Amino acid sequence: MQERRNLERKNLMAYSQVFDLYGGNLLGYLGDLHHHGAMVIGEKPIPENTELTLAIELPELLAATISRITLPARVAWHQQDISPEFFNIGFEFKEVTPEQNTVIEAIMKNYEFRRDIPNYPPKPPALR
Numbered sequence: 001m002q003e004r005r006n007l008e009r010k011n012l013m014a015y016s017q018v019f020d021l022y023g024g025n026l027l028g029y030l031g032d033l034h035h036h037g038a039m040v041i042g043e044k045p046i047p048e049n050t051e052l053t054l055a056i057e058l059p060e061l062l063a064a065t066i067s068r069i070t071l072p073a074r075v076a077w078h079q080q081d082i083s084p085e086f087f088n089i090g091f092e093f094k095e096v097t098p099e100q101n102t103v104i105e106a107i108m109k110n111y112e113f114r115r116d117i118p119n120y121p122p123k124p125p126a127l128r
Contacts, residue, residue, distance in 0.1 A: 016107075018042075021053040021070050028089065030056060035104055037076065037092045045078040045087045054091060058103070059111055069103050071096060 016030040018040045028042025038054075054073045058066060073091040081088050096104070 016059055017057040019055040019057075021055040023052070027054070028086075031088065033104060033108055035093075035096060035101055037073070037090065040089045040091060041081060041086050042089055043086060045080075046075045046089050048075050048077060050075040051094070058107065066103065069100055071100060 018027045018030055018038075019025065020027055026042075027046070028040040031039040031041045033039075038056075040054075051072070051074050054071050056069050056071070058068060072094040074094060075089060076092045077090040078087050080086075
């Protein structure tokens with residue numbers, strides 16, 4: 001699949017549950033996130049162009065008083081995960097309010113999986 005994103009997504013350390021708000025079904029867990037969409041890791045694929053309202057359970061955020069964010073979304077793509085019993089489902093958010101944007105930014109900032117390489121001391125010559 002050709003990469004069409006213009007914005008970098010943030011892989012998250014806190015896998016929040018994602019539900020279909022009106023169907024009540026657990027769709028999966030939030031894998032990555034940005035202001036215009038998200039990837040959910042679930043047990044079932046969802047057909048492309050399916051429209052639904054996502055209810056994302058939020059991890060505890062420092063100054064947040066809400067426990068869930070709801071966003072209308074469209075399934076942009078799905079593919080089998082590296083673990084064959086799961087699927088990666090790409091959602092495009094249809095509308096994001098300024099308040100929701102602030103919450104998304106806080107999630108990305110506080111729960112991004114950081115790939116910083118530790119500054120280990122060099123190995124002794126005998127171990128190289």
